[in-house]
Amino acid sequence: MLDSPCFSGQVRVEENTFCSGNIFRMRMSCSEISRKADPGQFIMVKAAWQQSDDPFLPRPFSVHWADSESLEILYKVVGRGTRFLSRLRSGDRLTVYGPLGRGFTVKPAGEYLVIGGGIGVAPLLFLARSIRKNQPESHLHIVIGARCSDEIVAADRFESLGRSSVKLVTEDGSRGLKGLVTDLLSYFDFNNNNLLVYSCGPMPMLKAVSRWCRGKDWPCQVSIETVMACGIGACLGCAVEGKDELNGKYLHVCSDGPVFDSGRLW
């Protein structure tokens, strides 16, 4: 829930870059959000011109990168809203609000494992940078999986964080190892009780990662996505089933999440 003032208004699109496949990266200037956002938090973006009623609802996008003046989102074109966004150019103005939600909790640990699937890498770059910055002595392992090489994005930026290992896996073998993220995980041999796992990607992958972590007794935080209307806990549209909710059966992704300890979900 929001108590402190939240930015809501128009921002300038600085760059809107085609990455590969259907994936784009947009940088917008908004220091009010970029200086305040934590890794794992998201912003709501109106995916239409300001006066337009269609598409009507804003869309949630996690913060992909933030510096003192600007922030980036990474998005895949899947419908009318994201198609609109993909056509914006530098200098266009966009209506946004945020930052919103509960992000990742980064506690001190010896090793960190960050696992992204497809467009699920979006919140993880910002997270990885924060881990690298705040825990410089730790080991940072990054695993990125996708269906094909076109959907592997941002790998170079993870590499450039330095002092981290980046491993890639694709379902069709067109880049990195062939297989699923979970196949690759079995190659890892962590003999460390001081490991934290973070993941974002398709639900089946997150469930598999969560199961794998539970087997090893490693704490795992996942960022999940749902259809959302308000982003601030008002409409209750983004309900998901929690594993053992006491006060009602549902969790709300926008206000309880989007990042959850995986044990709360599965």
Add this chain to the structure above:
Amino acid sequence: MEPDLSIKIGNWTLGNPIMTASGTFGYGKEFAGFLEIRDLGAVVVKGVSYESRSGNPPPRIVETPCGLLNAIGLENVGVEKFIEEKLPYLRDSGAQFVVNILADSLEGYADLAGKLNRDDIPALEVNVSCPNVKKGGLSFGSDPALIREISSAVKENFEKTVIVKLSPNVTDIRLLARSVEEGGADAVSLVNTLLGMAIDHRQRKPVLANIVGGLSGPAIKPVALRMVWEAAGEVRIPVIGIGGIRCLDDVLEFLLAGASAVQIGTANLVEPGISAKIVHQLKDYCFEHQIARVSDLTGALLV
């Protein structure tokens, strides 16, 4: 001269006619980062039932052209927890507010109204679009006799302002509005959502887990405007217009159609600060057009 934006509902005076609609504004606190809720005419909180409700399974919402289809299922914390956890914030905020209530029987509405009959709650809004358990789940909202009984039962058990919120899923809204007035309520608000449906033909499945849902947003505005106009022609109590309002122009249209106040609903989900923004725009508008009292606009449609 400063225009007078105040309006009266029964004995209750609001600073301006801009309210927020139930279910789109949480319990007020969710919007604290975006506006000063005391700038609003009144905040209508998420519908409260006697017992807490967990709501419908997901998916609960889907976007449709210029609108939102929802089947949240009246998820709420229940009246005890509302009083304990949500009421203090509203009371201390300095804002005017309305507690929206829902129940599945006439007795249920009466009990809930009695439970909320407290010095620190200025008004109730009765949601009659819920299924009536005793009548096989048929909505209360389409039965004029029952609406009259509910209106008077709530009024008997709650000493201050009572608003009854009508469903548009009826043949003649005028009959229902008249029942609200006959039942003794102080005002009638309309419309709630229009029953609708969305289908994913690729999967041959309904999009919502609940199959059907309530449509809101700009898509329903013409329907709402027509119903407000009809209801305002039928009753003397104030009519509060709801349905797809998202800018000053919309507010003015509803006032002209006969509304004394309006509620901003789905637009809050798109731009959380919109309702306060509209208050300021309305003030500027009245100033520029030398409208001394905003209530002069109510029903001023030239036909």
